[in-house]
Amino acid sequence: MIKINDHFLDLKNSYLFSDISKRVSKFQKENPDREIIRLGIGDVTKPLSKTVVKALHNAVDEMASSETFRGYGPEQGYEFLIDKIIEFEYKPLGINLERSEVFISDGSKCDTGNIGDILDVSNTVAITDPVYPVYLDTNVMTGRSKIEFLPCNQENDFAPSLPKEKADMIYLCLPNNPTGTVLTKDQLKVFVDYAKANKSLILFDAAYESYITEENVPHSIYEIEGAKEVAIEFRSFSKQAGFTGTRCAYTIVPEELIGYTKNGGAINMHSLWLRRQSTKFNGVSYIVQKAAESIYTPEGQKEIKEYISYYMENAKIIRDGLESIGIKTFGGVNAPYIWLKTPGNLSSWEFFDLLLNEVGIVGTPGVGFGDEGEGYFRLTAFGSRENTIKAIEKIKKMTF
Numbered sequence: 001m002i003k004i005n006d007h008f009l010d011l012k013n014s015y016l017f018s019d020i021s022k023r024v025s026k027f028q029k030e031n032p033d034r035e036i037i038r039l040g041i042g043d044v045t046k047p048l049s050k051t052v053v054k055a056l057h058n059a060v061d062e063m064a065s066s067e068t069f070r071g072y073g074p075e076q077g078y079e080f081l082i083d084k085i086i087e088f089e090y091k092p093l094g095i096n097l098e099r100s101e102v103f104i105s106d107g108s109k110c111d112t113g114n115i116g117d118i119l120d121v122s123n124t125v126a127i128t129d130p131v132y133p134v135y136l137d138t139n140v141m142t143g144r145s146k147i148e149f150l151p152c153n154q155e156n157d158f159a160p161s162l163p164k165e166k167a168d169m170i171y172l173c174l175p176n177n178p179t180g181t182v183l184t185k186d187q188l189k190v191f192v193d194y195a196k197a198n199k200s201l202i203l204f205d206a207a208y209e210s211y212i213t214e215e216n217v218p219h220s221i222y223e224i225e226g227a228k229e230v231a232i233e234f235r236s237f238s239k240q241a242g243f244t245g246t247r248c249a250y251t252i253v254p255e256e257l258i259g260y261t262k263n264g265g266a267i268n269m270h271s272l273w274l275r276r277q278s279t280k281f282n283g284v285s286y287i288v289q290k291a292a293e294s295i296y297t298p299e300g301q302k303e304i305k306e307y308i309s310y311y312m313e314n315a316k317i318i319r320d321g322l323e324s325i326g327i328k329t330f331g332g333v334n335a336p337y338i339w340l341k342t343p344g345n346l347s348s349w350e351f352f353d354l355l356l357n358e359v360g361i362v363g364t365p366g367v368g369f370g371d372e373g374e375g376y377f378r379l380t381a382f383g384s385r386e387n388t389i390k391a392i393e394k395i396k397k398m399t400f
């Protein structure tokens with residue numbers, strides 16, 4: 001008899017975004033003439049930049065010639081891209097990385113999920129609440145059941161406190177999806193110190209790092225002294241350069257990072273991740289890695305900065321518009337997400353239905369990111385300028 005992984009049955013409902021799309025499809029069927037503005041799923045809308053497209057074309061041409069054709073690449077990624085990441089992303093922060101510490105991948109979603117392969121099922125896990133649902137779901141799938149949620153709400157300014165129970169694995173998503181919260185260096189140091197004292201691992205998801213605008217906000221956890229001993233960092237080109245459909249990301253696993261066997265023996269976790277990736281992952285295509293590399297040219301840098309400013313201007317339009325009608329907002333300053341308190345004490349899903357039915361706007365119910373998200377709602381700044389303005393004007397005319 002073939003047995004399934006029973007832990008899949010422990011997962012709550014279906015994935016948040018499929019619930020949303022079911023409701024939107026139903027609305028569309030019932031109201032075929034109504035316009036829908038989507039500020040829900042955190043996907044970008046602007047096309048790839050000129051420099052990236054040119055790099056893609058050039059790489060395709062290389063693949064068409066027998067002299068420059070490439071087959072299987074190094075699973076960990078091409079050095080040309082790894083070197084640029086070290087030089088442009090980490091050197092300016094005063095962080096030195098070895099090539100071997102950078103693992104190019106096809107997404108932070110996959111990496112934040114797959115990292116569990118090298119970690120024992122008995123580990124206790126701390127996950128901030130609300131947060132990107134992939135951390136919780138991938139732990140549930142594996143059967144890790146000792147999970148503590150770290151509440152993030154208005155009372156604590158959406159900044160998590162340390163776990164109450166000893167946590168072996170701690171997920172931090174900063175800037176946060178969905179709340180847009182960031183921590184200062186001092187606040188982040190508290191977590192690094194905790195991890196060092198308790199031999200814990202911090203899984204630091206910095207997918208929105210390039211949206212940070214304020215000073216004294218760490219762009220990398222390795223800006224905190226000693227973090228290389230206790231943290232893995234996930235970064236992505238998805239939101240930095242519009243690669244959500246092109247797929248390229250990277251994960252830093254420092255050589256100093258130590259994990260422990262059941263008997264307490266110290267093991268270098270880098271070697272485990274390398275073994276995992278080279279066994280189960282074929283690497284990102286040469287073409288896509290060339291495209292990612294191109295954002296590190298002067299023209300490429302200029303284009304992605306414009307691209308990010310465009311979205312952050314949308315964020316400001318959303319924040320200002322909502323605040324002008326008395327809706328309390330958070331985030332949107334260091335992240336492309338606006339987290340809002342639902343007016344009139346509506347539940348997250350009640351507010352979702354109200355926006356959809358009255359003005360055809362799709363957002364994301366806060367409760368989909370965890371219980372603490374109940375009564376909150378997320379709007380993204382990734383829409384077009386035109387749609388963002390239109391959506392806010394429509395919301396401003398509503399009465400709550």
Ligand code: PLP
Nearest residue numbers: 107108109132177207236238249
């Ligand atoms: N991490 C966070 C916090 C995200 O919000 C997302 C996407 O929305 C991802 C990771 C996924 O990144 P990628 O497209 O690289 O898989």
